[in-house]
Amino acid sequence: MTSLDRNYWSELNGQDYVQRLAFPDDLEVLKLSIAGSYFATCCFSAVLKHIDISMGLTFAPQTLRIKFEPSEGSMMIDLSTMASLELIQNLQNAKSRECLFGLLNQTMTPMGARFLRSNVLQPSIDAEKIKKRHEAVAELTSKGDMLFAIRSALKSFVDADRVLAALVVISARQDFHFMEQSANHVLMLKKFVDSIKPIWEALTGAGSEELQMIRQLCEPTRYVNIENLIKYCINEDVSCSTKPLELRSQRAGVNSFLDVARQAYKELNDDVNAYFNELKEQFELNLDLKFEHARQYYLRFPMADLESPGTLPVSFINAYQKNKYLECQTLDLIKMNQKLKDAHSEVITLSDSTIQELIQQVRSQIHQLFKISESVATLDMLAAFAHLTTACISGDYTRPELSTDSLMIKSGRHPIRAKLMSTTSEKFIPNDVYATPQNRFHIITGANMSGKSTYIRSIALMSIMAQIGCFVPAEYASFPLSHELFARVSTDDNLEANVSTFASEMREIAFIIRNISHTSLVIIDELGRGTSTTDGLAIAIAIAETLINSKAYVWFVTHFRDLPRILADRAGVSNLHLSVDISKDYAKMTMRYKILEGYEEEKFYGLALARVIGLPPDVLDTATRVSKALHERNEAKKRNSRATAAARRTKLILNLREQLVQARASVLLGGSRNDGSPGSRSSEEGVSAEALRDWLKKLQVEFLVRLRAIEVDAEATAAQANKTGEEMSDLFEGEDGAEKLTERDFFEAGDVTLEKNG
Known part of the structure; x- marks a missing residue:
C-alpha cells in the first residue's frame, strides 16, 4: 500500500485530467459518463498524481484512451437514465416515494435498504445469481408463515454495517468521547448478535439454495465465540436503546x-x-x-x-x-x-x-459478522420482493424467465403507475411486448398522451426488476440479460453544462452510440424535437439506422410520420402505435392505451387534442383547413415528386447491385442458396454458363419492368398533384380583394421545401 495525501483525491482535479488527456472524440461522452461518479473520478485523479510523483511521468495532452466501465458483473446505467426512469428519485418531488426504489423498498433494516438501492442502480448480469434470487422469492411468496417470521425477526436489527465499520476503525484521538462511543458500539454489537438466531430459526425448512446459504451463514456456531466474549463483559439483560438516558445507564465492564x-x-x-x-x-x-x-x-x-x-x-x-x-x-x-x-x-x-x-478480541473474528450482515441484507431485500408480490393490489406479479435472445411480456404494466392507479377508480391498461433477434427495433407512434412514454418506460423498469431478482407486474415475462441500459427521454435544457435541449439530447445519443452493443436495451422518446423538422427527421433516420445495425433491443418513440414509413422495409424493424379513437368531427378523443401493430395513420391528432382542450373555433377552423390542404399536398408530392421517383429508382438500382454481388459471391463459393440465383445449386453441382446467362436475362427483364412502372406512376399522378396545388393557393386569397399570399411565401415561412409542379 502506497499512501497518498488526501487532497489528491479530488473530483475537480479528475475532471481536469479527463479534459486535458482524453482523446478529443471521446471527451463529450466521458463528461456524460463521469457525471455523478464522484469516487471513480477521485480515484482517477489520485492514480495520475501518483504516477506523476512516484515515477516522474506526465502524459501529453489528448493522448490517453480513457473509458468508463460499470462495476464488474453489473448492468451499466448512466446518470441520465437513472434520472429519466426515476429509479431512485421522483422527478417532480424529490421526497416522494413514487419511484422504483420507493416501490421496492419494503425492507426492515438499514442494510437491506442500502443493498436494494445498490442493486437498483447496478442490476446483476449473472444469470445463476438472478435465478437463485427468483427461486428464493418464489419460495417466500408461497410460504406466508416463513415470510412473516423473517420480517418479524428483521425488525429488531440495528444498523450492522455501521456498527462493524466503527469497530474496525482505530481513532487517533482516544479521548472521552471516543470511549463513550466505544461503549455504545459494544451495546449495539450485542443487540446485533442477539438478533441473528431468530433469523436462523425463521429459515428452518428453507428449500431454495439462496435461503439455505443465508441460514448456513447465520448458524449460531459461526459467531458463538463472539457471543461468549460479549456475555462475559455485558449483563444478559442489557440491551441497546435509542434513548440517551437508557443508553447511558447500560454500560459494560467487569470491575x-x-x-x-x-x-x-x-x-x-x-x-x-x-x-x-x-x-x-x-x-x-x-x-x-x-x-x-x-x-x-x-x-x-x-x-x-x-x-x-x-x-x-x-x-x-x-x-x-x-x-x-x-x-x-x-x-x-x-x-x-x-x-x-x-x-x-x-x-x-x-x-x-x-x-x-x-473490541480487540472481536476484531480478530469480525469477518464472520460482516458475512452475516451481508446475508441479512440480502434476505431483507428478497423478503421485501416477496412482500411486494403478495401485498400488491394492482394486479398479479409473475416470476420472469431468463432467455438468451427474446424479450416477451404478456399483459405487462408500468410498476409505479399501476400502483398509483390501484388507489383510484381508473384501471391500468396492460400491454404486450414481443422482441426477438429478427424483430429488435420498434418504432412507436401515436397521439400525445396516448401512453407511448409509459409503455417504453415499463419495459426498462421491468427489465431492471427482473435482473435484481424481483418478480414483475405481468402475466408472463421473459428477458434476455441486458448489459447496458440507455434511456433518452428527457427534453430539458442542461443548465449546468450550458447546453440547449437539442445539444443535450445529441450528447446523450453520442454516449449511447459509443457504448451500445448487441446486449443493450435502449429506449428513446421523441428524438430530434429540439431542432427544425427537416433536420430532426434526418438526424432521427441516421441514428435509427445506426441503432438497427447495433443489433440491440430498441424502442423508438417518434412523432415524425415519415420515419416508420421510410424504415418499414428494413430487416429487424417493427412498427407499432398506441390506439386512439377520434370522432368524425374531431370533437372527442378516447385514449385506448393499447399497443397495436403498424404505424398510426394520419388522423390529425394535434387538431383533435386542441379542439378537446378548447381553442377558439375560428383558430381551429383555419388550422383544420390548412392542415388538410397540407396533408393532401404532401401525399400528392409523395406520389409524384421527382425526389420520390429518384429515390425509388435509386433503391431499385441498389437492389440490383446487391443481387449481382450476392450472385457473384455464390458462384465463386459454389453457394447453397435457395432463392433462384446461380448460387442455389450445391457446390458439388457447380454453376453452368448457360444457367448463369438465363438468370441474368431474367434479372434484366425484371429490372426494366420495375423501372418503367416507376416512371408511369409518376406521370399518371401529375395532373392530380397540380390540381391539389391550385386548391391550396385558394386558401390564401384575401376576402376583401387584398393581395393574396403566395404559396412560396407561405411555405418558406414554414420551412417547407417547394417542388415545381406540386
Missing part, C-alpha cells in the same frame, strides 16, 4: 470499582426523580422530567398552566419558551446534573479498558 461507580450513578438518578416528585407536589404544575445529552435533566410544563407570564416560581431558572411549553431548571437540579456527569465519566473511564479489550 468491582466499576460496580461502585455504577451504583452511585444509579442512586443519583433516583435522587433526581425524587426531587422531581417534590417539585411537582409543591407547585401543582403538569411538570415533565426530560433528559438531553447537552443539558442533562430539565423540567418542562405547558405555558397554559401559568396564570400570567410573570408568575413563574422564583426557584425556576434558565427558562425559555419552546412552542407551547416552557423549559427550565433549578439550582439544585443543575448541581445534581453535574454530579451525574462526573459519575458517568467515572463509569466510562473504568469500563473503557474492558471495552477496548473486548
Whole structure:
C-alpha cells in the first residue's frame, strides 16, 4: 500500500485530467459518463498524481484512451437514465416515494435498504445469481408463515454495517468521547448478535439454495465465540436503546470499582426523580422530567398552566419558551446534573479498558459478522420482493424467465403507475411486448398522451426488476440479460453544462452510440424535437439506422410520420402505435392505451387534442383547413415528386447491385442458396454458363419492368398533384380583394421545401 495525501483525491482535479488527456472524440461522452461518479473520478485523479510523483511521468495532452466501465458483473446505467426512469428519485418531488426504489423498498433494516438501492442502480448480469434470487422469492411468496417470521425477526436489527465499520476503525484521538462511543458500539454489537438466531430459526425448512446459504451463514456456531466474549463483559439483560438516558445507564465492564461507580450513578438518578416528585407536589404544575445529552435533566410544563407570564416560581431558572411549553431548571437540579456527569465519566473511564479489550478480541473474528450482515441484507431485500408480490393490489406479479435472445411480456404494466392507479377508480391498461433477434427495433407512434412514454418506460423498469431478482407486474415475462441500459427521454435544457435541449439530447445519443452493443436495451422518446423538422427527421433516420445495425433491443418513440414509413422495409424493424379513437368531427378523443401493430395513420391528432382542450373555433377552423390542404399536398408530392421517383429508382438500382454481388459471391463459393440465383445449386453441382446467362436475362427483364412502372406512376399522378396545388393557393386569397399570399411565401415561412409542379 502506497499512501497518498488526501487532497489528491479530488473530483475537480479528475475532471481536469479527463479534459486535458482524453482523446478529443471521446471527451463529450466521458463528461456524460463521469457525471455523478464522484469516487471513480477521485480515484482517477489520485492514480495520475501518483504516477506523476512516484515515477516522474506526465502524459501529453489528448493522448490517453480513457473509458468508463460499470462495476464488474453489473448492468451499466448512466446518470441520465437513472434520472429519466426515476429509479431512485421522483422527478417532480424529490421526497416522494413514487419511484422504483420507493416501490421496492419494503425492507426492515438499514442494510437491506442500502443493498436494494445498490442493486437498483447496478442490476446483476449473472444469470445463476438472478435465478437463485427468483427461486428464493418464489419460495417466500408461497410460504406466508416463513415470510412473516423473517420480517418479524428483521425488525429488531440495528444498523450492522455501521456498527462493524466503527469497530474496525482505530481513532487517533482516544479521548472521552471516543470511549463513550466505544461503549455504545459494544451495546449495539450485542443487540446485533442477539438478533441473528431468530433469523436462523425463521429459515428452518428453507428449500431454495439462496435461503439455505443465508441460514448456513447465520448458524449460531459461526459467531458463538463472539457471543461468549460479549456475555462475559455485558449483563444478559442489557440491551441497546435509542434513548440517551437508557443508553447511558447500560454500560459494560467487569470491575468491582466499576460496580461502585455504577451504583452511585444509579442512586443519583433516583435522587433526581425524587426531587422531581417534590417539585411537582409543591407547585401543582403538569411538570415533565426530560433528559438531553447537552443539558442533562430539565423540567418542562405547558405555558397554559401559568396564570400570567410573570408568575413563574422564583426557584425556576434558565427558562425559555419552546412552542407551547416552557423549559427550565433549578439550582439544585443543575448541581445534581453535574454530579451525574462526573459519575458517568467515572463509569466510562473504568469500563473503557474492558471495552477496548473486548473490541480487540472481536476484531480478530469480525469477518464472520460482516458475512452475516451481508446475508441479512440480502434476505431483507428478497423478503421485501416477496412482500411486494403478495401485498400488491394492482394486479398479479409473475416470476420472469431468463432467455438468451427474446424479450416477451404478456399483459405487462408500468410498476409505479399501476400502483398509483390501484388507489383510484381508473384501471391500468396492460400491454404486450414481443422482441426477438429478427424483430429488435420498434418504432412507436401515436397521439400525445396516448401512453407511448409509459409503455417504453415499463419495459426498462421491468427489465431492471427482473435482473435484481424481483418478480414483475405481468402475466408472463421473459428477458434476455441486458448489459447496458440507455434511456433518452428527457427534453430539458442542461443548465449546468450550458447546453440547449437539442445539444443535450445529441450528447446523450453520442454516449449511447459509443457504448451500445448487441446486449443493450435502449429506449428513446421523441428524438430530434429540439431542432427544425427537416433536420430532426434526418438526424432521427441516421441514428435509427445506426441503432438497427447495433443489433440491440430498441424502442423508438417518434412523432415524425415519415420515419416508420421510410424504415418499414428494413430487416429487424417493427412498427407499432398506441390506439386512439377520434370522432368524425374531431370533437372527442378516447385514449385506448393499447399497443397495436403498424404505424398510426394520419388522423390529425394535434387538431383533435386542441379542439378537446378548447381553442377558439375560428383558430381551429383555419388550422383544420390548412392542415388538410397540407396533408393532401404532401401525399400528392409523395406520389409524384421527382425526389420520390429518384429515390425509388435509386433503391431499385441498389437492389440490383446487391443481387449481382450476392450472385457473384455464390458462384465463386459454389453457394447453397435457395432463392433462384446461380448460387442455389450445391457446390458439388457447380454453376453452368448457360444457367448463369438465363438468370441474368431474367434479372434484366425484371429490372426494366420495375423501372418503367416507376416512371408511369409518376406521370399518371401529375395532373392530380397540380390540381391539389391550385386548391391550396385558394386558401390564401384575401376576402376583401387584398393581395393574396403566395404559396412560396407561405411555405418558406414554414420551412417547407417547394417542388415545381406540386
